[in-house]
Amino acid sequence: MWKTVVRRILLMIPQIFILSILVFGVAKLMPGDPFTGLITPETDPMVIEMLRERAGLNDPVPVQYFRWLGNALQDVMTIIGMRAQNTILLSALSLVLTYLIALPLGMFAGRYNDSFFDKAVVVYNYVSFAIPTFVLALLMLWLFGYTLNWFPTSGSVDVTYASGSMDYFLNRAYHLVLPGITAAFLGTTSIIQYLRSEVIDAKTQDYVKTARSKGVPETVVYNRHIFRNSALPIASTLGYQITFLIGGSVFIEQIFAFPGMGQLFVSSINSRDYSVITALVLLFGVATLFGTLLSDIIMSIVDPRIRID
Amino acid sequence: MSGNKNTDAEVMTGDIPISTPPMGFRVIAREFLRDRVALGAFVILVLLIVGIFVGSLAIDLDKVMRVSLMDQYAPPSADFLLGTDSGGRDILGQLIVGARNSILIGIAVTILTSILGVLVGITAGFYGGVIDNILMRIVDFIMLLPTTMLIIVFVTIVKNYDVWSFILIMSAFYWVGQARLIRSKALSEGRRDYISASKTMGTPSLYIMFREIMPNLSSLIIVNVTLNFAANIGIETGLTYLGFGLPSSTPSLGTLVSYASSPDILENKTWVWLPASLLILTLMLSINYVGQALKRAADAKQRLG
Numbered sequence: 155m156w157k158t159v160v161r162r163i164l165l166m167i168p169q170i171f172i173l174s175i176l177v178f179g180v181a182k183l184m185p186g187d188p189f190t191g192l193i194t195p196e197t198d199p200m201v202i203e204m205l206r207e208r209a210g211l212n213d214p215v216p217v218q219y220f221r222w223l224g225n226a227l228q229d230v231m232t233i234i235g236m237r238a239q240n241t242i243l244l245s246a247l248s249l250v251l252t253y254l255i256a257l258p259l260g261m262f263a264g265r266y267n268d269s270f271f272d273k274a275v276v277v278y279n280y281v282s283f284a285i286p287t288f289v290l291a292l293l294m295l296w297l298f299g300y301t302l303n304w305f306p307t308s309g310s311v312d313v314t315y316a317s318g319s320m321d322y323f324l325n326r327a328y329h330l331v332l333p334g335i336t337a338a339f340l341g342t343t344s345i346i347q348y349l350r351s352e353v354i355d356a357k358t359q360d361y362v363k364t365a366r367s368k369g370v371p372e373t374v375v376y377n378r379h380i381f382r383n384s385a386l387p388i389a390s391t392l393g394y395q396i397t398f399l400i401g402g403s404v405f406i407e408q409i410f411a412f413p414g415m416g417q418l419f420v421s422s423i424n425s426r427d428y429s430v431i432t433a434l435v436l437l438f439g440v441a442t443l444f445g446t447l448l449s450d451i452i453m454s455i456v457d458p459r460i461r462i463d
Numbered sequence: 464m465s466g467n468k469n470t471d472a473e474v475m476t477g478d479i480p481i482s483t484p485p486m487g488f489r490v491i492a493r494e495f496l497r498d499r500v501a502l503g504a505f506v507i508l509v510l511l512i513v514g515i516f517v518g519s520l521a522i523d524l525d526k527v528m529r530v531s532l533m534d535q536y537a538p539p540s541a542d543f544l545l546g547t548d549s550g551g552r553d554i555l556g557q558l559i560v561g562a563r564n565s566i567l568i569g570i571a572v573t574i575l576t577s578i579l580g581v582l583v584g585i586t587a588g589f590y591g592g593v594i595d596n597i598l599m600r601i602v603d604f605i606m607l608l609p610t611t612m613l614i615i616v617f618v619t620i621v622k623n624y625d626v627w628s629f630i631l632i633m634s635a636f637y638w639v640g641q642a643r644l645i646r647s648k649a650l651s652e653g654r655r656d657y658i659s660a661s662k663t664m665g666t667p668s669l670y671i672m673f674r675e676i677m678p679n680l681s682s683l684i685i686v687n688v689t690l691n692f693a694a695n696i697g698i699e700t701g702l703t704y705l706g707f708g709l710p711s712s713t714p715s716l717g718t719l720v721s722y723a724s725s726p727d728i729l730e731n732k733t734w735v736w737l738p739a740s741l742l743i744l745t746l747m748l749s750i751n752y753v754g755q756a757l758k759r760a761a762d763a764k765q766r767l768g
Binding site: 280435 | 698704714
């Protein structure tokens, strides 16, 4: 198994390298350099040239690339503070909620398929598959935030609480609930669909018949025998869920005015803060790569057939 | 030799129920008649699209976009069926024009991504080997990119940004899913006997790819085009909502929803953004449902009728 993991990690190094080259290329495309605003018709071209020379803009491209990479990494370090913490907390909560909602729904819908409950789950799945993130987030904010006043409508914590107190943590958690549920609702679709059809398939399989004929109670057949077999591949969706959450965070954080990295991205775009933008794209890109890496590793643990030995 | 022919014929007739034949119109019609919800979704979709396009012909855009501060934020009434926005502009008119733009952009992106996806997918699947490897590494790499963020970055740095730049930027990122799917099918289709026979007879590769393999993937392509169309409308309206989609001269459904960024409008002036949100939701649900019914019609094992 370790061979597979090491191979997979080695495969990621060129991917990260190409990603950084791409982001560097995009950064070079961004309009203007720091001196564009200073240039007036009277400025001596020699002076501009000297300034550019001193800032290293005339250096060979590889030199510029490594200098840019160094700066971007520094920017990443400064971003990893409150913002990253918020986004990671929100993603972790969404992940937990996703599995908490999806596993029971998928199991029950599969066990009692064609029942009223199953049909309701199928409808739920249709809606969660079709609805765009921003529409759902807005409807949730409007309904539960503004109309029913159940949840706060913006921010990650109220300013009135002292950092570190119990109330502070509770208040932070309270702010996470609505965006967390929204992201989880969208993430459940594929898991429910997969689990439901797996359970329906498993019903007629030999190992289930064997278990039944041994006299294993029906609930145990489902919750142990079938669940273990059907849910294992779902473990490997963990990484893809992370990738999915990263993509959605731009919308969810923007709508719930939640100060995480997705919202930072939108505000840096609006203020044309190019160094933060490139740092964030790089960070999110690497996070996406790690998400798929995680999925592949879990897959190789769960399913011995795909290991290279 | 005659014995050979017989077994061939048997294999062929034996194959027909298992393989996925190109969809006939009759198969689709039967599937929709069996599934009332799918039929309903189809009817709603047709009515919406016809309504939107006929409506947008009847609408005078200049009149809709004329600012009249007297009517600022008028609630729905006989004059303005769905009320007005901050500039006293009719929401219903903006909704119809926005929906038309969103649908047209969705179609344009879907056509571009499908052409590129099918071309790359069939090429990779047919040739296999090195060509397949190179193409698929590119596809895999694009799939791993933080797409939403990169699109937003490109939208902000492109010079002379207009509707077409947006369509091209979006298409550049969203053809890969289609390519991967088509490639996996084309790969297995390309190994079948009829293709080998065709190759032996010296049929040109291009002819095999697009006249022999592609027709056999048509049902898959149609289903995917439908589902992608819905997804593309969702992506476009989402980006426009954030302010990185269609330029402001071209209103989209996302433009109307984006007014809800102001808490006052979100809470108290629901007529501004709610109809557009619900229209997006209805479009997405009905297109997806039609897509799912087509998917079932394409697969003999899943058919209801």
